[in-house]
Amino acid sequence: MHAVELIERKRNGGEIPAAELREFIAAYARDEVPDYQAAALLMAVWFRGLSASETFALTEAMVASGETVDLAAQLGRRVVDKHSTGGVGDKTTIAVGPVVAACGAPFGKMSGRGLGHTGGTLDKLESIPGFRVELSTEELVGQVREIGIAVAGQSADLVPADRKLYALRDVTATIDEVSLIAASIMSKKIAGGASALVLDVKVGEGAFMRTQEDARRLAEAMRGLGEEAGMDVVCLLTDMDQPLGQTVGNALEVREAYDTVAGGGPADFRELVVAAATQLLALSDLELDEDGARKRVTASLGDGSALAAYERWIRAQGGDPDPALLPRAAVVRRLPAPATGFVRGARAREVAAVAMALGAGRERKEDPIDHAVGVVCRAKHGDHVERGEPLAEIHARDEAAAESAAAALLSAYEIGDEPDPRPLVLDVIR
Amino acid sequence: MHAVELIERKRNGGEIPAAELREFIAAYARDEVPDYQAAALLMAVWFRGLSASETFALTEAMVASGETVDLAAQLGRRVVDKHSTGGVGDKTTIAVGPVVAACGAPFGKMSGRGLGHTGGTLDKLESIPGFRVELSTEELVGQVREIGIAVAGQSADLVPADRKLYALRDVTATIDEVSLIAASIMSKKIAGGASALVLDVKVGEGAFMRTQEDARRLAEAMRGLGEEAGMDVVCLLTDMDQPLGQTVGNALEVREAYDTVAGGGPADFRELVVAAATQLLALSDLELDEDGARKRVTASLGDGSALAAYERWIRAQGGDPDPALLPRAAVVRRLPAPATGFVRGARAREVAAVAMALGAGRERKEDPIDHAVGVVCRAKHGDHVERGEPLAEIHARDEAAAESAAAALLSAYEIGDEPDPRPLVLDVIR
Numbered sequence: 001m002h003a004v005e006l007i008e009r010k011r012n013g014g015e016i017p018a019a020e021l022r023e024f025i026a027a028y029a030r031d032e033v034p035d036y037q038a039a040a041l042l043m044a045v046w047f048r049g050l051s052a053s054e055t056f057a058l059t060e061a062m063v064a065s066g067e068t069v070d071l072a073a074q075l076g077r078r079v080v081d082k083h084s085t086g087g088v089g090d091k092t093t094i095a096v097g098p099v100v101a102a103c104g105a106p107f108g109k110m111s112g113r114g115l116g117h118t119g120g121t122l123d124k125l126e127s128i129p130g131f132r133v134e135l136s137t138e139e140l141v142g143q144v145r146e147i148g149i150a151v152a153g154q155s156a157d158l159v160p161a162d163r164k165l166y167a168l169r170d171v172t173a174t175i176d177e178v179s180l181i182a183a184s185i186m187s188k189k190i191a192g193g194a195s196a197l198v199l200d201v202k203v204g205e206g207a208f209m210r211t212q213e214d215a216r217r218l219a220e221a222m223r224g225l226g227e228e229a230g231m232d233v234v235c236l237l238t239d240m241d242q243p244l245g246q247t248v249g250n251a252l253e254v255r256e257a258y259d260t261v262a263g264g265g266p267a268d269f270r271e272l273v274v275a276a277a278t279q280l281l282a283l284s285d286l287e288l289d290e291d292g293a294r295k296r297v298t299a300s301l302g303d304g305s306a307l308a309a310y311e312r313w314i315r316a317q318g319g320d321p322d323p324a325l326l327p328r329a330a331v332v333r334r335l336p337a338p339a340t341g342f343v344r345g346a347r348a349r350e351v352a353a354v355a356m357a358l359g360a361g362r363e364r365k366e367d368p369i370d371h372a373v374g375v376v377c378r379a380k381h382g383d384h385v386e387r388g389e390p391l392a393e394i395h396a397r398d399e400a401a402a403e404s405a406a407a408a409l410l411s412a413y414e415i416g417d418e419p420d421p422r423p424l425v426l427d428v429i430r
Numbered sequence: 431m432h433a434v435e436l437i438e439r440k441r442n443g444g445e446i447p448a449a450e451l452r453e454f455i456a457a458y459a460r461d462e463v464p465d466y467q468a469a470a471l472l473m474a475v476w477f478r479g480l481s482a483s484e485t486f487a488l489t490e491a492m493v494a495s496g497e498t499v500d501l502a503a504q505l506g507r508r509v510v511d512k513h514s515t516g517g518v519g520d521k522t523t524i525a526v527g528p529v530v531a532a533c534g535a536p537f538g539k540m541s542g543r544g545l546g547h548t549g550g551t552l553d554k555l556e557s558i559p560g561f562r563v564e565l566s567t568e569e570l571v572g573q574v575r576e577i578g579i580a581v582a583g584q585s586a587d588l589v590p591a592d593r594k595l596y597a598l599r600d601v602t603a604t605i606d607e608v609s610l611i612a613a614s615i616m617s618k619k620i621a622g623g624a625s626a627l628v629l630d631v632k633v634g635e636g637a638f639m640r641t642q643e644d645a646r647r648l649a650e651a652m653r654g655l656g657e658e659a660g661m662d663v664v665c666l667l668t669d670m671d672q673p674l675g676q677t678v679g680n681a682l683e684v685r686e687a688y689d690t691v692a693g694g695g696p697a698d699f700r701e702l703v704v705a706a707a708t709q710l711l712a713l714s715d716l717e718l719d720e721d722g723a724r725k726r727v728t729a730s731l732g733d734g735s736a737l738a739a740y741e742r743w744i745r746a747q748g749g750d751p752d753p754a755l756l757p758r759a760a761v762v763r764r765l766p767a768p769a770t771g772f773v774r775g776a777r778a779r780e781v782a783a784v785a786m787a788l789g790a791g792r793e794r795k796e797d798p799i800d801h802a803v804g805v806v807c808r809a810k811h812g813d814h815v816e817r818g819e820p821l822a823e824i825h826a827r828d829e830a831a832a833e834s835a836a837a838a839l840l841s842a843y844e845i846g847d848e849p850d851p852r853p854l855v856l857d858v859i860r
Contacts, residue, residue: 008603011476036469040602043473046441172470173438 001027003037011044018057025061029161035168042165042174050179055221056228058179062187065161071108071193074141078285079106081194082276083185085209085218087202088348088355089243089377091253092272093121093151095260098310099277101148102300103293105284108144110154110192119250119361119369122153127251127326127371131319149313158191176208182221189231196232196283198276199223203426204241206348212237212426219429234279235429238272239422242381243351245269249360249374249395251326258323261306268380268424274298275425327372329395333402337385341415346377346392350412354405358396373397375409382419431457433467441474448487455491459591465598472595472604480609485651486658488609492617495591501538501623504571508715509536511624512706513615515639515648517632518778518785519673519807522702523551523581524687525695528740529707531578532730533723535714538574540584540622552583557681557756557801561749579743588621606638612651619661626662626713628706629653633856634671636778642667642856649859664709665859668702669852672811673781675699679790679804679825681756688753691736698810698854704728705855757802759825763832767815771845776807776822780842784835788826803827805839812849 001023006016016024024041027033050058071079080100084090093111100107111121111133119126122133135143135152143150156163162184169175189197201209201219209215219235226233238244245266247256259265260273274297281293288296300306314321337343355361359370376393379385392409396402431453436446446454454471457463480488501509510530514520523541530537541551541563552563565573565582573580586593592614599605619627631639631649639645649665656663668674675696677686689695690703704727711723718726730736744751767773785791789800806823809815822839826832 004601004603011473011603034465034601036465036598036602039466039469040473040604043441043470043477044603047473047477168466171434171464172466173434173441173474174470 021057022061029065039172046174046177055179058183059187062162063191067157068191069193072195078195080196080280082198084200087240088206088352089248091257094257095273099306102305102309103296107149109151124250128319147312186225190229198279199235202240207240237427248355250371252374261310329372331396331402333394335392336388337391340387342419343379343383344414346412354409451487452491459495469602476604476607485609488613489617492592493621497587498621499623502625508625510626510710512628514630517670518636518782519678521683521687525690525703529736532735532739533726537579539581554680558749577742616655620659628709629665632670637670667857678785680801682804691740759802761826761832763824765822766818767821769845770817772849773809773813774844776842784839
């Protein structure tokens with residue numbers, strides 16, 4: 001493997017032999033290939049893409065760079081996992097996990113922290129007083145065996161090459177390339193040992209994938225990688241033009257997930273939770289078809305069993321599930337509708353920027369997060385509002401922050417004459 | 431200046447504002463922008479190119495990164511310089527310098543070492559016993575004032591950003607991009623303080639630029655940069671499908687340059703020396719038109735004055751100009767023509783690879799060079815040979831090296847039925 005020749009080959013649109021690409025990535029993980037050569041290759045890949053076999057070779061090399069976990073073998077059961085490509089207000093795992101567990105399928109998930117407008121699932125969970133996200137693999141397995149559910153931080157020993165490469169992509173403008181995204185996600189899932197996977201591929205202006213075409217390409221790439229690794233993968237293509245549910249902000253999102261497992265919650269978020277949990281159950285070892293799975297999921301939301309699973313889970317990881325204990329922002333400002341009509345938006349990217357400015361997210365890994373702040377979008381796309389009715393709420397640290405957020409949030413909304421309905425789940429790719 | 435946004439803008443085909451690009455390069459030269467971000471930008475530039483104003487901003491930033499020399503002011507005269515984009519068997523400076531000096535124009539040049547099939551001009555000159563290439567700027571100016579000519583290694587304080595960036599391009603497969611090549615060459619020439627410049631842009635399979643179209647783009651880019659910096663630039667487009675002259679190898683090339691300033695030498699090399707020296711004189715302060723310049727150049731080759739200037743120059747830098755003292759290889763193997771016909775080739779790249787394998791060049795900066803070894807192409811493109819007549823010579827360290835070189839060199843030649851003539855100087859761009 002000659003690094004410069006390998007870069008040049010990709011740059012010129014050629015195919016890198018699988019063995020050479022695996023060697024490059026392995027050498028990079030061992031610090032034997034310098035960052036600047038990896039950066040040049042990443043940019044060449046941004047322009048040329050990777051073929052299916054190159055993408056699989058990259059994925060394999062990242063899996064092989066660290067430890068792997070065989071959850072299924074350790075639990076003696078088929079294990080289902082879910083993953084989202086990332087959107088605004090995405091608290092799905094926090095609600096889907098307890099639902100799946102309540103329905104009888106084991107849910108053991110390793111999750112990440114977030115860079116961006118809000119934290120990742122781990123950051124959101126950390127807004128729960130006492131909740132502990134650092135579990136050893138043994139603790140994770142033990143907890144899943146005992147109560148059916150655990151969500152923990154990803155072990156540092158899992159896919160170190162992906163971690164290193166992702167950090168490099170982040171600072172070299174090479175994040176948004178389908179094959180790199182697919183390999184990054186799937187390497188973590190394969191190393192994490194799930195038997196089957198439901199991927200929530202976000203589409204729209206608040207997602208990496210702006211068009212259904214791009215999202216479908218990413219979904220197909222990930223499904224292909226899963227198949228090569230012997231993992232069943234179902235992809236949901238879901239709308240991310242507006243935030244998911246009403247809340248964007250860590251504690252606010254936990255509260256919304258709580259409301260949803262308790263049988264309430266906003267319609268769109270509930271719809272996604274049901275859709276994702278249904279696919280997960282259908283992929284599990286419970287021998288349910290989709291209809292049966294959906295019935296069981298819906299029942300768990302109505303009979304209190306999903307809520308009970310949520311409470312067991314939070315307590316098992318040291319937290320107090322009482323939503324009244326979640327941190328609250330000092331200032332809550334209502335945003336009234338400036339006109340009567342049908343809401344379009346709020347545009348996800350702009351809402352995300354508002355949440356970020358309020359302190360809900362981080363730009364750098366070491367930045368602190370304010371768990372209490374964020375945005376609540378009371379009116380969503382298609383809703384009818386009268387002028388002066390509440391459109392949204394801003395949860396801010398102080399009046400000044402609320403004031404500047406208000407103007408920005410208002411401009412994220414559009415109010416029109418027609419309802420212009422659109423579905424949340426755009427497609428299911430099996 | 432935000433590095434990731436700057437990279438992303440170029441990646442997406444946008445224009446980087448001049449001030450931001452200058453800041454990026456300045457920060458890179460100060461080690462404040464890491465190699466991996468520079469590498470990602472370079473690869474994005476490889477795909478997108480740089481606009482004229484971006485290329486000039488890059489050039490300016492590289493000039494500003496170090497010291498500059500104002501040779502013209504220090505000598506109180508207009509100073510002409512020449513530069514070649516690099517080819518196989520290119521010893522032009524060693525002959526052109528003395529010719530120009532003999533004709534009365536000052537020739538003070540800072541030159542580089544080579545990476546590749548043979549050394550650069552400095553390496554070639556170092557095959558002369560005693561020759562010293564390390565001169566301070568004061569020594570260089572003093573020697574030009576005294577005897578009209580000096581050739582020295584480029585000061586480490588000149589264009590450090592270019593040196594750093596070039597080293598990075600070399601290991602990230604981003605050497606061969608027109609705007610980067612143009613900025614690299616012109617930053618050195620602008621910092622070196624020449625008033626006018628003759629650029630020998632090589633075209634063909636042994637050059638960076640494989641087609642006349644590419645070579646013309648590079649020539650225009652460099653001329654544009656020169657103009658912006660107030661420097662007159664004339665470009666020669668010259669053939670590099672076969673080696674220049676007969677010799678490829680350090681001492682062999684010095685001997686050929688010696689023969690040429692003494693009035694002999696191979697026809698093609700002599701033609702290039704006359705063409706380049708003519709343009710240099712026409713750009714100098716001697717107030718000659720091209721015809722007058724050519725006459726004076728030709729005269730200097732016939733009346734011994736170019737040779738005398740060569741000898742003065744070599745002695746001034748501590749060397750002995752007697753060609754009999756140049757190192758000789760232990761083994762000289764004749765390569766007879768395998769058939770009767772007209773020679774096509776030898777293909778420059780393959781000859782270069784043979785010279786490299788014999789030890790004439792270096793792959794890494796720290797590699798040693800064997801000054802004595804190399805190749806002599808007795809028959810050039812268009813020459814008629816009889817089967818068994820000498821086609822070429824191999825100058826090797828030992829029989830084994832000569833043996834393996836012979837097969838490779840023979841395969842670089844083709845012998846056909848037609849002479850298929852082609853010019854050496856393809857165009858002059860004024």
